[in-house]
Amino acid sequence: MTTLLPEGLVTPALVVDPDVLDRNISRMAEASRSHGFALRPHAKSHKCAEIAERQLRAGAGGLSVATVSEAEAFARAGVDDLFIAYPVWPDADKARRLRRLADDVALHVGVESVEGARRLGDALRGSARPVEVLVEVDSGNHRTGVLPEAAGEVGQVAADAGLEVVGVFTFPGHGYGHDAGARERAARDEERSLGEAAQALRDAGLDARVVSGGSTPTVGRWQPGGVNELRPGVYVFNDATQLAIGTCGVEDLALVAAATVISVPAPDRIVLDVGSKVLGSDRSPWVTGHGYLPEFPEATVTGLWEHHAVVRLPDGTPGPGLGSVVTVVPNHICTPVNLADELLVAKDGELVDRWRVAARGTNT
Amino acid sequence: MTTLLPEGLVTPALVVDPDVLDRNISRMAEASRSHGFALRPHAKSHKCAEIAERQLRAGAGGLSVATVSEAEAFARAGVDDLFIAYPVWPDADKARRLRRLADDVALHVGVESVEGARRLGDALRGSARPVEVLVEVDSGNHRTGVLPEAAGEVGQVAADAGLEVVGVFTFPGHGYGHDAGARERAARDEERSLGEAAQALRDAGLDARVVSGGSTPTVGRWQPGGVNELRPGVYVFNDATQLAIGTCGVEDLALVAAATVISVPAPDRIVLDVGSKVLGSDRSPWVTGHGYLPEFPEATVTGLWEHHAVVRLPDGTPGPGLGSVVTVVPNHICTPVNLADELLVAKDGELVDRWRVAARGTNT
Numbered sequence: 001m002t003t004l005l006p007e008g009l010v011t012p013a014l015v016v017d018p019d020v021l022d023r024n025i026s027r028m029a030e031a032s033r034s035h036g037f038a039l040r041p042h043a044k045s046h047k048c049a050e051i052a053e054r055q056l057r058a059g060a061g062g063l064s065v066a067t068v069s070e071a072e073a074f075a076r077a078g079v080d081d082l083f084i085a086y087p088v089w090p091d092a093d094k095a096r097r098l099r100r101l102a103d104d105v106a107l108h109v110g111v112e113s114v115e116g117a118r119r120l121g122d123a124l125r126g127s128a129r130p131v132e133v134l135v136e137v138d139s140g141n142h143r144t145g146v147l148p149e150a151a152g153e154v155g156q157v158a159a160d161a162g163l164e165v166v167g168v169f170t171f172p173g174h175g176y177g178h179d180a181g182a183r184e185r186a187a188r189d190e191e192r193s194l195g196e197a198a199q200a201l202r203d204a205g206l207d208a209r210v211v212s213g214g215s216t217p218t219v220g221r222w223q224p225g226g227v228n229e230l231r232p233g234v235y236v237f238n239d240a241t242q243l244a245i246g247t248c249g250v251e252d253l254a255l256v257a258a259a260t261v262i263s264v265p266a267p268d269r270i271v272l273d274v275g276s277k278v279l280g281s282d283r284s285p286w287v288t289g290h291g292y293l294p295e296f297p298e299a300t301v302t303g304l305w306e307h308h309a310v311v312r313l314p315d316g317t318p319g320p321g322l323g324s325v326v327t328v329v330p331n332h333i334c335t336p337v338n339l340a341d342e343l344l345v346a347k348d349g350e351l352v353d354r355w356r357v358a359a360r361g362t363n364t
Numbered sequence: 365m366t367t368l369l370p371e372g373l374v375t376p377a378l379v380v381d382p383d384v385l386d387r388n389i390s391r392m393a394e395a396s397r398s399h400g401f402a403l404r405p406h407a408k409s410h411k412c413a414e415i416a417e418r419q420l421r422a423g424a425g426g427l428s429v430a431t432v433s434e435a436e437a438f439a440r441a442g443v444d445d446l447f448i449a450y451p452v453w454p455d456a457d458k459a460r461r462l463r464r465l466a467d468d469v470a471l472h473v474g475v476e477s478v479e480g481a482r483r484l485g486d487a488l489r490g491s492a493r494p495v496e497v498l499v500e501v502d503s504g505n506h507r508t509g510v511l512p513e514a515a516g517e518v519g520q521v522a523a524d525a526g527l528e529v530v531g532v533f534t535f536p537g538h539g540y541g542h543d544a545g546a547r548e549r550a551a552r553d554e555e556r557s558l559g560e561a562a563q564a565l566r567d568a569g570l571d572a573r574v575v576s577g578g579s580t581p582t583v584g585r586w587q588p589g590g591v592n593e594l595r596p597g598v599y600v601f602n603d604a605t606q607l608a609i610g611t612c613g614v615e616d617l618a619l620v621a622a623a624t625v626i627s628v629p630a631p632d633r634i635v636l637d638v639g640s641k642v643l644g645s646d647r648s649p650w651v652t653g654h655g656y657l658p659e660f661p662e663a664t665v666t667g668l669w670e671h672h673a674v675v676r677l678p679d680g681t682p683g684p685g686l687g688s689v690v691t692v693v694p695n696h697i698c699t700p701v702n703l704a705d706e707l708l709v710a711k712d713g714e715l716v717d718r719w720r721v722a723a724r725g726t727n728t
Contacts, residue, residue, distance in 0.1 A: 010457045010728050044670060066671045086671060089626045089637070089687055093374045112627060115686050143672050144627040144635050173669070262453045263476060263508040271508050273453070277702055278727050281645040305537070306408060306698055307430045307450060307727070308507050322479050323453055334670055338641055339703070341725050361705050363642050363671070364374050 042233030047359035049077035073359035095123030121161020139193035141173035148196035152204035167210030187221035256327035280335025406597030411723035413441035433726035459487030485525020503557035505537035512560035516568035531574030551585035620691035644699025
């Protein structure tokens with residue numbers, strides 16, 4: 001990966017390998033196509049217009065986003081089909097913005113409560129185009145979402161409020177885990193919960209043509225005929241967590257933080273100029289430290305402050321000297337991308353582009 | 365704290381109580397004055413020109429920052445005395461920017477290695493104004509910094525490289541701890557290490573007029589005659605970590621995240637529309653969850669995703685209903701501030717100002 005970095009790079013910086021990125025994007029698109037799934041990648045992981053465009057060109061039918069303002073950012077970038085995969089609670093401001101979005105793009109929004117469905121219906125009353133809603137289902141992650149059997153009631157209220165109910169969705173966050181068993185179990189939970197919820201919609205006389213699941217760990221693990229849409233996010237770049245749980249290899253890592261060695265306090269210890277304000281602080285139980293160094297796979301990032309990463313090298317391993325530039329793969333890619341104003345794009349040691357993180361900080 | 369929030373606030377948002385902020389600023393300024401310490405607050409915690417101005421007006425002689433670009437942001441905001449409290453490794457770009465900064469402001473920079481001191485001297489050769497350097501000392505946190513006895517050698521090399529050596533500094537990060545004992549021990553470590561390092565400079569015939577220590581937990585715990593400058597950062601706002609380790613009370617919390625209840629999946633559970641992209645993911649061993657809810661002090665934020673906080677309420681506690689707006693105090697304030705484009709300033713339910721986070725994302 002070091003050959004990726006241009007000479008004279010100012011660190012810290014996030015650097016993308018566009019060849020690996022393209023391979024990750026086309027591989028997911030191809031897998032979706034061959035198994036008959038619609039693909040609606042989650043744009044929260046990259047937040048860049050240039051990457052959205054590549055996903056759509058590769059065959060994605062639209063994008064998923066997490067917030068109204070993230071939808072606005074991608075609508076401005078020209079994406080015309082957006083699913084806010086979140087149970088939006090529209091205040092007056094968000095209601096106005098949702099109506100404007102519905103005028104500009106094919107808009108889909110999540111609901112997960114009777115009150116939320118009524119409120120969303122009120123917010124979107126009078127919008128020029130119908131807004132499609134999907135009922136969120138809790139498939140075992142226990143965050144938001146209704147139990148499958150309650151999907152019918154929520155869907156009914158949404159339909160009564162003037163919304164067009166088209167299906168169900170879930171986030172199988174419990175699919176993150178060290179063992180492949182966790183991913184398999186979560187994929188089964190998704191299939192079962194989404195299947196029951198879709199049936200509950202149909203029993204209420206509603207449409208359930210979209211059955212949407214999937215984060216990067218569980219995609220492609222379902223039987224045909226149930227789940228019919230994928231919403232993976234992280235796969236474009238992958239990260240140290242995906243590497244640790246085995247959903248990608250080192251060759252699939254498309255984004256690194258470039259960092260300079262600013263201190264060598266001991267033969268087995270170096271300090272880098274990247275910290276939590278570049279890498280993020282996310283650390284799942286399945287990763288060993290605060291990031292992964294591809295050139296020094298036995299090294300561990302044992303300490304992370306805002307602008308310091310302390311790296312411990314195994315005894316006897318020759319480490320990089322003061323002033324060397326090394327690369328660090330973040331634990332969870334969605335956080336560092338959201339901290340950066342731009343991603344540098346480099347190929348064979350040449351800086352070939354700079355992509356603005358157009359949807360950075362779009363939290364409302 | 366709820367009375368702070370204006371009606372119709374769009375969530376999530378970071379909201380500052382300017383009265384509490386002003387009290388925190390003047391209290392620290394007064395304590396420094398009365399004990400004879402110079403005060404050079406760390407601006408990384410707030411990154412706002414308006415707060416820098418308040419700190420300087422209250423008596424701070426200058427500010428501390430962590431990076432060259434953070435210094436540039438505050439120089440643009442009119443701050444004319446800046447200490448980059450970091451062992452900067454100047455590449456060609458940083459060298460050019462440091463020279464420009466040295467033309468515009470009274471600039472002080474950290475060094476902690478012989479090679480770094482030489483390189484900094486080369487970088488600043490020919491700058492119009494002399495740049496002062498401080499040698500960083502490891503007082504027990506084991507991040508960057510030399511052992512006290514090595515300060516003389518690094519200082520000598522810096523002086524030979526044309527830099528003006530003026531003293532020593534340290535970050536006593538090991539002062540974070542549940543018990544007051546940890547803070548006391550770290551304060552003693554600071555005094556001893558800085559004292560020995562200052563003596564090492566003097567033994568080398570160098571000046572050691574600045575003896576700079578202190579993060580929020582250890583300030584004011586030193587004996588007179590040793591440490592003579594403070595660099596606390598978090599004290600302007602405080603946070604759930606400072607509350608947990610006992611360096612502030614609830615009444616000293618000057619910044620909250622305003623969040624809407626978007627889901628009530630069970631009587632003892634609510635989900636808020638703030639997640640790690642608003643609150644940050646930092647979690648020290650001394651805090652119970654991912655944030656503190658002042659209106660529901662017995663509640664625990666048990667789960668945090670990018671746009672969801674799952675909050676568990678003790679059995680039988682009436683929780684806020686769907687659509688309610690509540691406040692969450694972040695675990696570590698420096699991270700959420702760096703995620704936001706602006707801070708809302710509210711008094712008695714009125715929005716009175718918006719402060720741009722001018723130094724957001726200044727990592728290089």
